[in-house]
Amino acid sequence: MEHPSIIFKIVCPDRPGLVSKLTSWISDYGGNIKHSDHHTDQDAGLFLSRIEWNSIHTTINRKDIYDKFQTIAVDINGKFNINYSDEIPNVAIFVSKQNHCLIDLLWRVRNGELKMNVPLIISNHPDLESIANDFNSQFVYFDTVNSSKSDVEDQILKLIDQFDIDFVVLAKYMQILSDSFVQKFSSIINIHHSFLPAFKGAQPYHRAWKRGVKLIGATAHYVTKDLDEGPIIEQCTVNVSHRDEVDDLIRKGRDIERVALARAVRLHLNHQVFVYKSKTAVFD
Template identity: 55%
Template sequence: MTTATLLVSCPDQKGLVAKISDWVFSHGGNILHADQHADSTAGLFLMRVEWDLENFDLARSEIDPTFKKLATEIQAKWSIQFSDYVRRIAIFVSKQDHCLYDLILRQRSHELSATIPVVISNHPDLEKVAHNFGINYHHIAISPNNKLEQEKQQLALLKQYKIDLVVLAKYMQVLSPDFLAEFPQVINIHHSFLPAFAGANPYHRAYKRGVKIIGATAHYVTDELDEGPIIEQDVIRVSHRDSVTDLIRKGKDLERIVLARAVRQHLQNRVLIYGQSANSDLGLRTVVFD
């Protein structure tokens, strides 16, 4: 079964569920899943609708322009994705391999509906891992002096491999605003329960504070470090008996799970971003539909 998924956000108003559902029905669509949320603080209505395309009377190229009339009426922002489009992921890494292995194995076991044609790294260490799975590997060294020039090479590779999504799987570099302006579809895994312990060495800082839980956060990347809209988070308990090494070991297990969940939710078109900048009264945030 091939389906279409509509993600829509607009000012909250009466009758939106009926209007959007009726638009799908009027063109022969059979709605399989529908979920919605009204954010009273933002005054926004957010909805995800997925329908079967078998008897839908619009060609794919006609869906966007046809829905535009209703979208204009309700002042909506929207996107439409199709279930048979398999997205292409580039994984960025440094030296740690746990998230890289996890994503590749989940993709190979069909837990993630995507292809992984390339791994890009600022170190040569994980080349063998990529090659063992038949994945192309590109080592592009990054330093403060060559960062912008090297990022141009990375962007050229993303274009060459026709990449839809970049996943930072423990890539220990900050992407520049220029990079993100050209390629904004980036998910990062951060080794703490944001907003706690943003930045570097969170496990060491958590140990110093004597925390009783540690966490991991997967989020979209923005210009503001570790301030991007959050997709997925989880925590695990720790105790006074745990050393920094124990925190790191437990944290790595959590990082794998949280990153995989976030990537899967993105690939299934379940994440809708709304709001403004992280410094505004209503920061960038997400609705993640079940």
């Protein structure tokens, strides 16, 4: 039986010999490297590395690996993460009325394309409860019109804790999370129906149509306190023409929203995204 892969991610000040230092330690430990990706941001003076490897040892001592790699990280002044390919995170999906992104994500989970559990679906409308039931997810509806935002978010945070949620996906949630919420739980991916930074905010397809654009897009990004300003993970585009009306842009946009969001979630699950200095490096 093959052992799970071990995934190292580290960001540190750039200096000569870093790749050799990291890979030599893996070799000395008895590891076999499957994937190795590195990048130097010369402007920031930073070195980024993601190494996925297998151990030949009959058992994997995860604490021992962490402790030894921490020693290396301290030596090179780096910030690191260690993950394993057999980790299956719990994910909460937030939705409103539109179902296309939710159905797509749940379908990909069921078919094994996205290795995650979805025990919880939260919505500010009751419309999509049957979809949650079909996929054996707990559906929780909050009336955000007649309830205070702070009360709703406090209840959502309790559910996140109760269901042991690792990260959240906003699959067309159409609600702005407060700064307080994002500070308390910041591992959130959002799909925005525009090729950011163009057409931020509401009704981007309507505004794009008025401008007569020939290309529309969708952007999946991490959520920060600044609306639609979070580090970008994935973007997709599709051509449009003068014959297209707003409804055509919305229809085409839904297709690329699904693709962009699924790609972003997969990259996040595979630990292929580095966030630093308000931007990302994606090792795809």
